[in-house]
Amino acid sequence: MDIEVDVNGVKIAFKRGKKSIPLIYIHGSGCDSSLWDKQLEEIGGFAIDLPGHGFSDDTNINSVYDYAFYVANAAKNLFDKAVFLGHSLGGAIVQEIYLNFKDCVLGIILVGTGARLRVLPEILDGLEKGDEKVIDKFVEMSFANAAESMKNDMKKRFLENIEVLLRDLKACDKFDLLEKYKIGEIKIDVPTLIIVGDKDKLTPVKYSQFFKSTIPQAELVVIENAGHMVMLEKVNEFNKAILDYLSKYNLL
Numbered sequence: 261m262d263i264e265v266d267v268n269g270v271k272i273a274f275k276r277g278k279k280s281i282p283l284i285y286i287h288g289s290g291c292d293s294s295l296w297d298k299q300l301e302e303i304g305g306f307a308i309d310l311p312g313h314g315f316s317d318d319t320n321i322n323s324v325y326d327y328a329f330y331v332a333n334a335a336k337n338l339f340d341k342a343v344f345l346g347h348s349l350g351g352a353i354v355q356e357i358y359l360n361f362k363d364c365v366l367g368i369i370l371v372g373t374g375a376r377l378r379v380l381p382e383i384l385d386g387l388e389k390g391d392e393k394v395i396d397k398f399v400e401m402s403f404a405n406a407a408e409s410m411k412n413d414m415k416k417r418f419l420e421n422i423e424v425l426l427r428d429l430k431a432c433d434k435f436d437l438l439e440k441y442k443i444g445e446i447k448i449d450v451p452t453l454i455i456v457g458d459k460d461k462l463t464p465v466k467y468s469q470f471f472k473s474t475i476p477q478a479e480l481v482v483i484e485n486a487g488h489m490v491m492l493e494k495v496n497e498f499n500k501a502i503l504d505y506l507s508k509y510n511l512l
């Protein structure tokens with residue numbers, strides 16, 4: 261791993277991209293920093309391994325906030341302020357960072373995520389029982405038109421991390437800021453980009469449209485023919501949206 265920092269005695273690892281720009285990528289449930297290889301190569305920035313994932317130590321994690329604490333404090337070792345880009349669970353973490361550690365936030369990018377992330381009970385139950393068929397279903401729901409090899413890689417990754425995947429999905433299932441946005445208790449006032457695949461079955465486009473309706477300055481990019489794993493399925497379109505955002509705010 262390229263960089264390791266210490267947060268309260270927990271080692272947190274980052275992968276460094278081609279340019280050291282203040283952009284922190286946060287992966288979703290059961291994944292790790294390698295999810296962002298194509299973005300690190302073309303755009304730059306730093307991809308974190310959440311505690312218990314990739315090369316980072318594990319620690320006691322019970323909620324999205326717990327992850328946000330480690331990401332925000334790890335990122336402070338690299339930059340005073342950064343853009344936080346999160347996918348799915350990672351997008352929930354970005355929202356908790358904005359709410360609790362706003363001093364380190366330059367901007368946010370919400371990818372395939374939502375203000376509430378309830379998980380299908382059959383997925384949680386199946387994972388509790390270690391049922392491999394549930395992983396197959398979850399992987400199928402994660403992609404629109406991906407090659408079998410891409411799906412198999414994801415399945416392997418999930419099978420190797422089944423306990424952590426379950427922990428992550430339980431944290432997602434408890435995450436719910438929907439009402440707080442609706443009543444205006446949460447107002448996001450930093451540069452915001454929202455990206456979603458038009459065929460996302462895990463976090464439907466509707467969730468991103470909701471963000472757009474409550475964050476007036478946000479830009480929403482819906483990428484065609486892409487599912488939940490939009491950064492893997494549509495690399496060019498995805499990277500273009502990020503590069504446009506970064507150049508608009510002079511962050512490249």
Ligand code: COA
Binds near residue numbers: 380381383463466470
């Ligand atoms: N943003 C905006 N609206 C949201 C939302 C979000 N993040 N999450 C839920 N809602 C809305 C729904 O659209 C619905 O609105 P409606 O009544 O106008 O149709 C309402 O809140 C209730 O949502 P619903 O989906 O019926 O119930 P739920 O939020 O309790 O979730 C599930 C039940 C799990 C069956 C469903 O959310 C689902 O299919 N999720 C996707 C699959 C999954 O497991 N994803 C994993 C994400 S990590």
